[in-house]
Amino acid sequence: MNIDNFMKTNYNEPFIIQRADPYVYKQKDGSYLFTASVPEYDRIVLRGSRTLDGLADADEVTIWEKHRQGIMSIHIWAPEIHCIEDKWFIYFAAGNKDDIWAIRPYVLACTGDDPLKDSWMELGQMQAADDFSFKDFSLDMTVFQNRGIWYCVWAEKVSVGKKISNLYIAEMESPSKLSTPQVLLTSPDYDWERVDFWVNEGPALLRHDGMLYLTYSASATGECYCMGMLSIPEDGELLNPRAWKKERVPVVKTDWEKGILGPGHNSFTKAEDGKGDIMVYHARQYDEIDGDPLYDPNRHVYRMRIEWDKEGRPVFSFENNF
Template sequence: MAEINYTAPLIIQRADPYIYRHTDGYYYFTASVPAYNRIEIRRARTIEGLAHAAPRTIWRKHDEGPMSQLIWAPELHYIGGKWFVYFAAAETTAFDENGMFQHRMFCIECDQDNPMGKEEDWIERGQVKTPMDSFSLDATTFELNGKLYYVWAQKDPDIKGNSNLYIAEMVNPWTLKTKPVMLSKPEYDWETKVFWVNEGPAVLHRNGRLFLTYSASATDENYAMGMLTCADDADVLDAANWSKSKTPVFQSDIAHDQFGPGHNSFTVAEDGQTDLMVYHCRNYTDIKGDPLYDPNRHTIVKPFTYDANGVPEFGKPVPYNYK
């Protein structure tokens, strides 16, 4: 099989990247835009084509209210014959009493075949509410044995840190069915540098297991990815069935100036077989001010393989190779 390589970075200034390959043969791409003020989708027949595809704005932030500030990390999902985008938004850029942003999670829906039509094709399903009314973000979904599951990051005021990872079953794509179960909280040294963070979950179903990657620590060069693993015939709502890697599975590569790789998603290459990890990364550490407002987290796509036990081996971040 020929080695697969993509231009790196593939798309500049797009953090929290998400690529989905649909049954229509298109790749769909969405990510946080630097202005944090809208949701864009672009599509192409190939991964490389996404770099040159024209973005289509499908939703814009409100002038005021809970969806008026800091639109973060949209993900495009196809569930039950309809399109859904999950994203986080806030009412203000101010911090709350815990010194954190005030994001909550939201969902919009489109029942057209092509999700890149008009903005009015998308309807707002509102906030995806959880029992805790607290900072929450980075929702993703996956289906297993006919059930839909929601995985996200949220602050528990009773637990030290910014966010933990939770899972729940859904009754529909915007409503939880079961009580949230905490799968992971920041606990290791590499998860607690500058900030205590577990966020950006992504789910990969391979080799009889669910691999749930996530990102930890501050969004600068300390950002790194961890992984949880669960057998696909186990109860995914039982935290005891998930095992957690004690060390990062993907992290900065100083030798090649790749810093803070993370907030990944998964897709498959054009051959339909090669698994790909999509992530963002910077090529410098001298960040002025809050790293969240530095726009140069670029989208990178890399193939990965599995070890003899069927566990993903992500290797190191891809050095820049564009001309």
């Protein structure tokens, strides 16, 4: 792909180039941490900045590198950094050079208080509370707390008939172990979730006015990649899939006019004033990809300010990119 052929518009100026699956965490002191998949899929990186804008040019620190062989030796994907009970953890997916699609979720723990400077140790694969979780292709793990309980949501393929990637949810016993069996949260039910591959993945949580909104990504990683959404009241039964509402149409999808193609795998953070909500996501500026889109390096990071309609629901618009 000739980079001179990029579709450049007023809306698709990247925030951070060549970083996919972006995750931004706002700390208690107001500063920000950033991590994402790198094109080589061989390491986990972190950036820190006093401001959100400053992440673009912040020094990047490699805090962990892939193993030379065995587990965690290939396809290092979608890291997320979380602070649980004042300790830092990173959740990520990785494969095995001897079985490159044996993707599983793993956990790192920081040995100190500074995630950028202190060392990290491996806690191994996320531990299940049943005999069937993480037995197949599993990735894109996120965690969140609601009403005093920590929850884990991740994508996992099932292998009965056509392999499809579903989203599952469970409660957590510790940062590296689940306490309940997995519950199927959503499957790729609609046509826009089934382009090339049947996929629900990349969950991200957004809170607002007593509601939880869970966005996720669907279909293959080319221009068909898009975002759906589930929602539930904060006091709802989170382990009851029928208590969640699933949107019939994607909430974010490719916009050819604006040159934003395959938007997805997002995270949410707060604006510097602590009031506004911001979505951080990746997208491409073109569709002409040689080979597998998964290995195209030019998924860039973008930012969007979230607005809210009169019913209190999030409004996603590329007009609000910045």
